[in-house]
Amino acid sequence: MKYFFAAFLVIFFFNFLSCQKKEEPLSVILITIDTLRADHLSCYGYRRNTSPNIDNIAKEGVFFQNAVASSSFTPPSMATIFTSKYPSSHGVKHGVFKKNKVFNQEVLSDSIQTLAEILKENGYATYGFHTNPHLSKEFGFAQGFDFFNQFTFYDALELNSEILRNKDKIKSGGKYFLWVHYFDPHWPYLKRTPWIKKYSSFKSDKEDETEYADPPEKFSNAKNLKNNRELLSYIIARYDSEINFVDRYVGELLQFFKPEKNTLVIITSDHGEEFFEHDEFTHGHQLYEESIKVPLIIYAPSKFPAGVKIREQVGIIDIMPTILDILKIKSRQKLSGESLLPLISGNKKEERILYSELARGGKDSVSARFKNWKYIYDVKENKDELYDLNSDHGERDNIASVNEMIVKDFQSKVKGLLSSSGEIKSEEKPVGKNVVESLKSLGYIN
Secondary structure (H helix, E strand, O other): OHHHHHHHHHHHHHHHHHHOOOOOOOEEEEEEEOOOOHHHOHHHOOOOOOOHHHHHHHHHOEEEEEEEOOOOOHHHHHHHHHHOOOHHHHOOOOOEEEEOOEEEEEOOOOOOOOHHHHHHHOOOEEEEEEOOHHHOHHHOOOOOOOEEEEOOOOOHHHHHHHHHHOHHHHHHOOOEEEEEEEOOOOOOOOOOOOHHHHHOOOOOOHHHHHHHHOOHHHHHHHHOHHHOHHHHHHHHHHHHHHHHHHHHHHHHHHHHHOOOOOEEEEEEEOOOOEEOOOOOEEOOOOOOHHHHEEEEEEEOOOOOOOOEEEEEEEEHHHHHHHHHHHHOOOOOOOOOOOOOHHHHOOOOOOOOOEEEEEEEOOEEEEEEEEOOEEEEEEOOOOEEEEEEOOOOOOOOOOOHHHOHHHHHHHHHHHHHHHOOOOOOOOOEEEOOHHHHHHHHHOOOOO
């Protein structure tokens, strides 16, 4: 009898285990919004209600208050998101540049394992929808994607329409990775209704709209924009209205996919935007806060409680290791970023330096942020800047000359980072004529 009872217990135990509901795998939606500076979102304290849908995700998810981009323009930053390597390591440093009479761009090396490749290897169907020609297949950004779709300069409404056509295919094939890159806050800023009417009473006749599509440098010089405060205020209002526009369609996208249970959503940006805080307009000119502070929000209601706020400094370089850690997937290659899962779980981590790099338009600079300090090193000119971000949010008072030991330590660390430059030798490919003309209109090249 006792043997019968023991056998019964064994059978019952295994039946009990088999009946336990297995944890369903998470699908991943990565939303990157071009040219979106954090301090123009209402969830980051902006005075205008520019981002109600993103705000709701921030309230329900994990909200990172101090996230830093790895560059101040698109190709190096997006390559960092996909590889968790700094530009000096992944090799996509310069974007489009002129070599003799030809415009080239560096190609993301296929020797580097990308986020999409790792997820594909682990059974994910991978989909990419983007709008920026810098991120084209020929420049290596399609690595690991089963379906890679480029819709150059589509606005958010048009891009969502393309995604909607593929929604059933994406959702019906099991776990998936969906990357969506919106372009809307990028120059030229369209005046989006109804928001522009709330933000500005500036008179702009329809027949004058063509000048707002000029390359930004041409427009700025012609209008003396830096010193024309009324016009600059209007330009910022147009930029803000574009944020409202893309926010509407971020909300729509998440309605399409209803990520309430088994979905991980990440919202971020590749870089910010400058409005003459440091004498420059648009982006890719320097590494001050307006250029590199970006939003970062992670939403996974089945994994994390609502309303988690992280004040510690993090970077877009941490996105890939965080996704992999959440999914319990290992990378075969060493990643420069760190998983943010311990921070999300409430475990304090030792603070570290986060770097941003800029090698564009004849400039070669690196910034390093650690605790309250922000250091910027001009590699070509061998010049140092140092700011205390606690007391000098606007980076106005360069205190490098009176903090020689701190500067020396930062400079040593920056040079250590740059010593790895050239570790990956990126191939260069010519940029098509049509793309060159488009990039000229956007002010990327002259």
